Amino acid sequence: MTEAEVQNLVLAIPDLGVRTLAALVYFTGLQAARLIPLKPHQVTPQGLRLPVERSRYASYVPLGADASDIVEQWTRRRQTTSDAFLHDRHGAPLTLREASAALRQAGAQVNRPAVGFGHLQYAHLPLLAAAAPVFSRDLLETRLQQPFRLRYVDIPRLLDGRTERDLSQTPITPLERILKG
Known part of the structure; x- marks a missing residue:
């Protein structure tokens, strides 16, 4: 996917939580399943603290300017009562199933009906290569x-x-x- 296609797809997602998730998958190259369980204290505009399984340590992923802007926008709009960083419009934690459904629905609107988070993850590779x-x-x-x-x-x-x-x-x-x- 080109950068313009990714931008059109992300902008077509109506739910801001899913839109933030899609943008973070694209800008970081991380799997959606790694980003969904993040708590608010693990995310800052400078980076993400990903817990390492069966360890007391966390892995730090720095964010570039575009991803940082997305995180700042979402932080201002998200419901502070939710204990999940990424949540739906009701404050319930996002699930991969509902996020994938929203992404596929947006994909259908921009003529990419079979798109998934893996496509965004692979679309990140030209950014990394450059x-x-x-x-x-x-x-x-x-x-x-x-x-x-x-x-x-x-x-x-x-x-x-x-x-x-x-x-x-x-x-x-x-x-x-x-x-x-």
Whole structure:
């Protein structure tokens, strides 16, 4: 999806909580399921504190200017009585099911009826590729905090014609050296 298509899709979502979720998925590249359970104290305009499963530690994800603006707008409009950062118009915590339904409904309005949060997550990759001087599997997995399925990435489109290199043949990065011994 292009940036204009993402913008049209996000603006077509009537529910502000779902719109915020969709924008955060696009701007951070994180899965919607990781963002939905966030509590208000875990989110600031500067970044997100994602809890690490079975640990007392949290992972910090900094936010860029666009994502920061979205968070600030939502923070001003959200219901302060809700204990969930992302909630519906009644203050109930968002569910992935209702958020996905709202996204599909908005997608139908902009002629993308089968769109899901995964499409927004993959649409984030050109932003990441443009911002990084070296683009590798490690960068993707570290930034997105999850294993990444490279076989689904259209490399020439992702890198915007800068190079035709295949990510599976990228030079070994320091993290790979450490893991391989």
